[in-house]
Amino acid sequence: MLSTSADETALRGALAGYAYKIGKIKDVERFVERAISYIKQQIEEEDTPDFISDNLTVDFLKRQVKINGRDVCLTFTEFNLLRELVSSAGEPVSKFTLIERVWGINSYTDEVDLRVHVNHLRKKIEEDTSGPRRVITVPKIGYKFQPPT
Numbered sequence: 346m347l348s349t350s351a352d353e354t355a356l357r358g359a360l361a362g363y364a365y366k367i368g369k370i371k372d373v374e375r376f377v378e379r380a381i382s383y384i385k386q387q388i389e390e391e392d393t394p395d396f397i398s399d400n401l402t403v404d405f406l407k408r409q410v411k412i413n414g415r416d417v418c419l420t421f422t423e424f425n426l427l428r429e430l431v432s433s434a435g436e437p438v439s440k441f442t443l444i445e446r447v448w449g450i451n452s453y454t455d456e457v458d459l460r461v462h463v464n465h466l467r468k469k470i471e472e473d474t475s476g477p478r479r480v481i482t483v484p485k486i487g488y489k490f491q492p493p494t
Contacts, residue, residue: 398431399492403427403428403431405428410427417470419469422448423462425446426463427470429446430480434491437489439486443488466480
């Protein structure tokens with residue numbers, strides 16, 4: 346998806362009608378590519394039903410996450426990461442696939458950035474981050490969302 350907050354701010358500004366935000370973009374081709382990816386993602390999300398697992402509820406259309414009925418505030422990237430993991434619930438998703446789907450194929454994001462965002466996500470949705478039960482590390486592959494059994 347969008348890798349820098351400046352690109353994200355410019356895209357959100359452009360979509361809201363603030364044309365002056367477009368002038369702050371340095372790499373126009375890359376921005377257009379990301380804008381198209383963002384729009385496609387929004388269209389796909391409209392067709393995606395809510396995800397409910399145990400005490401976790403994800404509303405893809407409203408981009409809301411709740412645990413035990415209480416709102417959990419996720420960043421744009423954390424929500425996209427969670428969306429990718431729950432859409433393949435129970436199945437491992439490779440690090441490369443997550444980076445490509447969350448930040449975009451031409452992103453400068455690496456596995457370290459991914460690990461940081463996964464840890465931030467775990468802090469917000471896991472009861473015990475030292476022994477996560479939802480977002481599980483799959484050694485040498487990536488991560489998976491483990492629904493309760």
